[in-house]
Amino acid sequence: xxxxxxxxxxxxxxxxxxxxxxxxxxxxxxxxxxxxxxxxxxxxxxxxxxxxxxxxxxxxxxxxxxxxxxxxxxxxxxxxxxxxxxxxxxxxxxxxxxxxxxxxxxxxxxxxxxxxxxxxxxxxxxxxxxxxxxxxxxxxxxxxxxxxxxxxxxxxxxxxxxxxxxxxxxxxxxxxxxxxxxxxxxxxxxxxxxxxxxxxxxxxxxxxxxxxxxxxxxxxxxxxxxxxxxxxxxxxxxxxxxxxxxxxxxxxxxxxxxxxxxxxxxxxxxxxxxxxxxxxxxxxxxxxxxxxxxxxxxxxxxxxxxxxxxxxxxxxxxxxxxxxxxxxxxxxxxxxxxxxxxxxxxxxxxxxxxxxxxxxxxxxxxxxxxxxxxxxxxxxxxxxxxxxxxxxxxxxxxxxxxxxxxxxxxxxxxxxxxxxxxxxxxxxxxxxxxxxxxxxxxxxxxxxxxxxxxxxxxxxxxxxxxxxxxxxxxxxxxxxxxxxxxxxxxxxxxxxxxxxxxxxxxxxxxxxxxxxxxxxxxxxxxxxxxxxxxxxxxxxxxxxxxxxxxxxxxxxxxxxxxxxxxxxxxxxxxxxxxxxxxxxxxxxxxxxxxxxxxxxxxxxxxxxxxxxxxxxxxxxxxxxxxxxxxxxxx
Amino acid sequence: xxxxxxxxxxxxxxxxxxxxxxxxxxxxxxxxxxxxxxxxxxxxxxxxxxxxxxxxxxxxxxxxxxxxxxxxxxxxxxxxxxxxxxxxxxxxxxxxxxxxxxxxxxxxxxxxxxxxxxxxxxxxxxxxxxxxxxxxxxxxxxxxxxxxxxxxxxxxxxxxxxxxxxxxxxxxxxxxxxxxxxxxxxxxxxxxxxxxxxxxxxxxxxxxxxxxxxxxxxxxxxxxxxxxxxxxxxxxxxxxxxxxxxxxxxxxxxxxxxxxxxxxxxxxxxxxxxxxxxxxxxxxxxxxxxxxxxxxxxx
Numbered sequence: 001x002x003x004x005x006x007x008x009x010x011x012x013x014x015x016x017x018x019x020x021x022x023x024x025x026x027x028x029x030x031x032x033x034x035x036x037x038x039x040x041x042x043x044x045x046x047x048x049x050x051x052x053x054x055x056x057x058x059x060x061x062x063x064x065x066x067x068x069x070x071x072x073x074x075x076x077x078x079x080x081x082x083x084x085x086x087x088x089x090x091x092x093x094x095x096x097x098x099x100x101x102x103x104x105x106x107x108x109x110x111x112x113x114x115x116x117x118x119x120x121x122x123x124x125x126x127x128x129x130x131x132x133x134x135x136x137x138x139x140x141x142x143x144x145x146x147x148x149x150x151x152x153x154x155x156x157x158x159x160x161x162x163x164x165x166x167x168x169x170x171x172x173x174x175x176x177x178x179x180x181x182x183x184x185x186x187x188x189x190x191x192x193x194x195x196x197x198x199x200x201x202x203x204x205x206x207x208x209x210x211x212x213x214x215x216x217x218x219x220x221x222x223x224x225x226x227x228x229x230x231x232x233x234x235x236x237x238x239x240x241x242x243x244x245x246x247x248x249x250x251x252x253x254x255x256x257x258x259x260x261x262x263x264x265x266x267x268x269x270x271x272x273x274x275x276x277x278x279x280x281x282x283x284x285x286x287x288x289x290x291x292x293x294x295x296x297x298x299x300x301x302x303x304x305x306x307x308x309x310x311x312x313x314x315x316x317x318x319x320x321x322x323x324x325x326x327x328x329x330x331x332x333x334x335x336x337x338x339x340x341x342x343x344x345x346x347x348x349x350x351x352x353x354x355x356x357x358x359x360x361x362x363x364x365x366x367x368x369x370x371x372x373x374x375x376x377x378x379x380x381x382x383x384x385x386x387x388x389x390x391x392x393x394x395x396x397x398x399x400x401x402x403x404x405x406x407x408x409x410x411x412x413x414x415x416x417x418x419x420x421x422x423x424x425x426x427x428x429x430x431x432x433x434x435x436x437x438x439x440x441x442x443x444x445x446x447x448x449x450x451x452x453x454x455x456x457x458x459x460x461x462x463x464x465x466x467x468x469x470x471x472x473x474x475x476x477x478x479x480x481x482x483x484x485x486x487x488x489x490x491x492x493x494x495x496x497x498x499x500x501x502x503x504x505x506x507x508x509x510x511x512x513x514x515x516x517x518x519x520x521x522x523x524x525x526x527x528x529x530x531x532x533x534x535x536x537x538x539x540x541x542x543x544x545x546x547x548x549x550x551x552x553x554x555x556x557x558x559x560x561x562x563x564x565x566x567x568x569x570x571x572x573x574x575x576x577x578x579x580x581x582x583x584x585x586x587x588x589x590x591x592x593x594x595x596x597x598x599x600x601x602x603x604x605x606x607x608x609x610x611x612x613x614x615x616x617x618x619x620x621x622x623x624x625x626x627x628x629x630x631x632x633x634x
Numbered sequence: 635x636x637x638x639x640x641x642x643x644x645x646x647x648x649x650x651x652x653x654x655x656x657x658x659x660x661x662x663x664x665x666x667x668x669x670x671x672x673x674x675x676x677x678x679x680x681x682x683x684x685x686x687x688x689x690x691x692x693x694x695x696x697x698x699x700x701x702x703x704x705x706x707x708x709x710x711x712x713x714x715x716x717x718x719x720x721x722x723x724x725x726x727x728x729x730x731x732x733x734x735x736x737x738x739x740x741x742x743x744x745x746x747x748x749x750x751x752x753x754x755x756x757x758x759x760x761x762x763x764x765x766x767x768x769x770x771x772x773x774x775x776x777x778x779x780x781x782x783x784x785x786x787x788x789x790x791x792x793x794x795x796x797x798x799x800x801x802x803x804x805x806x807x808x809x810x811x812x813x814x815x816x817x818x819x820x821x822x823x824x825x826x827x828x829x830x831x832x833x834x835x836x837x838x839x840x841x842x843x844x845x846x847x848x849x850x851x852x853x854x855x856x857x858x859x860x861x862x863x864x865x866x867x868x869x870x871x872x873x874x875x876x877x878x879x880x881x882x883x884x885x886x887x888x889x890x891x892x893x894x895x896x897x898x899x900x901x902x903x904x905x906x907x908x909x910x911x912x913x914x915x916x917x918x919x920x921x922x923x924x925x926x927x928x929x930x931x932x933x
Contacts, residue, residue: 417801
């Protein structure tokens with residue numbers, strides 16, 4: 001065959017040695033953050049360049065890109081190595097997080113380069129959630145800015161324990177120690193409250209390379225390490241092995257009747273064949289029969305491994321449940337306190353239903369209370385009724401079913417969640433759990449002997465909620481009133497909840513902001529549910545403009561008990577009728593948050609009954625509903 | 635004791651596979667026959683062991699793949715009993731679209747991107763696994779592991795969903811889909827080390843051998859069949875070459891190499907000073923070309 005530089009045997013030996021070294025390398029995930037133009041992307045580019053990880057063709061592209069888009073004059077613009085999106089190169093900013101990989105002789109690194117603009121805070125949080133260390137950059141000339149504080153706060157909230165304060169562009173302040181010391185002192189004064197285990201300040205110039213990988217002769221006053229020395233040496237081990245065993249069940253593998261494997265990634269601790277475990281939700285105890293992998297059964301498996309576990313007994317567990325150490329169990333609760341970072345343009349509104357997702361569970365949830373919002377500049381706690389985009393607050397949450405969790409401070413994998421909008425499916429916020437609310441675990445349902453079926457049977461009827469939605473003046477109340485008369489005449493037990501009437505009593509403390517409208521509907525839905533429990537047919541006549549709340553009401557009721565009736569009268573027609581003179585006032589700006597004028601009405605998409613009212617008498621519309629109800633009961 | 639680097643990567647990928655199986659109605663794995671696909675397939679088999687992967691496999695055949703790739707594909711499918719579908723854009727074939735007649739841009743768009751969209755739409759797949767890695771290219775470095783696509787398969791890089799911890803938002807509306815990249819955090823070196831460790835079968839084109847190649851536009855293009863069009867002055871000669879990446883043969887450059895074993899390839903990787911996508915003509919067409927293709931639905 002063809003000649004080779006080395007004999008195969010010698011080559012293999014060298015290779016095996018190399019491979020063994022690779023496997024021994026430790027691993028660190030970190031992120032760069034801080035304000036716009038503090039030089040985050042440039043720093044990463046510099047790290048890659050100085051650790052010789054930029055390949056020849058990438059370097060050629062970089063040189064030509066630097067001429068085309070660069071902001072470093074004739075020099076190489078290292079930021080272009082990481083700003084991979086066209087919009088980023090054109091605008092010279094970072095929009096989304098980029099993940100880059102590099103390695104030195106002792107360690108492998110994944111670095112998340114995150115954007116500095118406030119607008120893209122969600123992308124910074126994305127990078128921070130999986131990082132163990134944060135490099136917070138500060139421009140030596142600019143000093144500490146709001147974004148420096150915000151990112152420091154979010155990093156701390158997301159459980160990062162180690163921070164490097166990179167005082168960048170030190171060359172532009174003549175390598176002045178006084179500037180450095182002043183910035184470090186200012187930073188330390190507010191970071192003291194953040195629970196960081198280490199804080200390491202380093203003066204540097206990412207652009208010129210001072211103290212990045214090589215000690216700078218211009219900062220002899222700096223006694224600490226260079227950035228790379230520090231990154232190679234820092235111990236960040238969050239000792240997952242010392243924590244109790246947790247396996248969130250991700251998937252149940254059932255290839256045949258004899259094999260029922262619970263698949264998931266071990267979040268913390270370790271497990272061995274024969275160990276006693278508990279299914280968190282039911283409290284059922286059993287033992288581990290086998291730990292199955294494609295490479296053969298394991299006698300023992302530790303945190304980080306993706307395994308399939310067979311249990312000794314037939315127990316009920318499915319995705320969202322957790323297999324846990326029998327001796328140290330997590331919380332199982334439906335009410336808890338958590339810090340929430342809000343990502344969406346549309347504010348967080350207490351009472352509104354969101355989907356809460358943990359690593360493997362998903363459940364409808366709402367915020368019952370915003371305890372306080374945190375001012376990211378002063379870190380003061382403020383009262384708040386909503387959380388706007390990029391705001392952070394401590395909230396109380398209530399979930400439709402109990403979830404299994406640990407406090408985030410104890411376990412990052414089992415103490416975190418995201419919130420998803422139920423209409424748009426956008427990830428609108430994220431949370432880290434503080435603690436369960438005691439009232440959840442101590443108030444139990446009282447078992448009653450007479451149940452809803454018994455009450456309904458006594459009335460010879462099937463309870464229903466007939467939910468009328470539509471613009472003000474669309475005819476909801478008129479139709480509901482006529483329908484109730486008709487039902488009553490035929491011997492039905494009914495009750496009509498009218499929007500205006502309820503606001504005189506139960507909901508007299510509520511106004512017309514979005515948050516108040518949501519609470520208004522929540523209360524009325526709870527009342528309607530009690531009434532169906534009592535066996536009644538409930539007619540609800542409410543504008544109820546938001547789909548999310550109508551859906552919340554629907555989900556509170558038993559299957560097929562909720563009938564949504566869309567009273568569809570065009571805006572122009574309602575404004576023309578204007579029975580209460582409200583449109584006239586609203587159109588002149590005298591009423592704020594008026595539905596259809598300066599507050600939206602979201603039309604139902606799947607109403608059971610869609611009433612087109614134009615040109616039709618209320619009696620005719622009532623007949624249409626009655627016919628529909630007759631059809632269903634047959 | 636904590637996991638080794640490769641063990642950690644393997645566990646992460648398996649987790650991602652299971653997450654898709656648990657959340658989606660109709661997933662599919664894009665099988666492109668290359669080394670990354672081979673690793674992806676190996677991981678899919680591991681994730682659901684002892685059951686087979688609960689989804690089918692799809693190969694989008696541009697009709698210009700290396701012959702050895704097609705042979706390898708059919709062998710693997712038969713050996714593992716895979717539910718493998720092969721999709722060809724028949725419209726493109728009828729119009730005679732190819733890299734020589736239409737240029738690499740049009741060819742890739744019609745035979746690969748549009749073909750992929752056709753196949754995904756036809757079967758109504760709501761999640762598709764791909765073997766892309768973040769270390770391959772700058773716009774890939776920006777992409778989420780679960781990458782949302784609108785109903786016309788477009789990627790909106792400026793508006794990606796936050797992806798926190800291992801909590802993936804898998805929710806989509808009718809017609810929308812998610813591309814899933816279990817190898818996001820692997821590097822090229824990781825891939826080769828893993829192939830070596832797990833003894834994963836790969837297409838023989840990755841190993842050095844004397845092959846008929848022509849030097850064209852600074853790349854070594856192999857004459858895989860008679861359709862290769864030679865420019866004036868270009869001559870086919872036998873050289874000892876191998877491929878670092880595989881695709882359509884007229885668009886895939888070979889490198890001169892003596893590495894004819896996995897060990898030798900890894901050894902060669904250690905001294906590599908050129909990144910693998912350089913071997914692909916399609917990425918060089920214009921600046922930001924990968925991002926542009928991805929926005930149109932390319933993997």
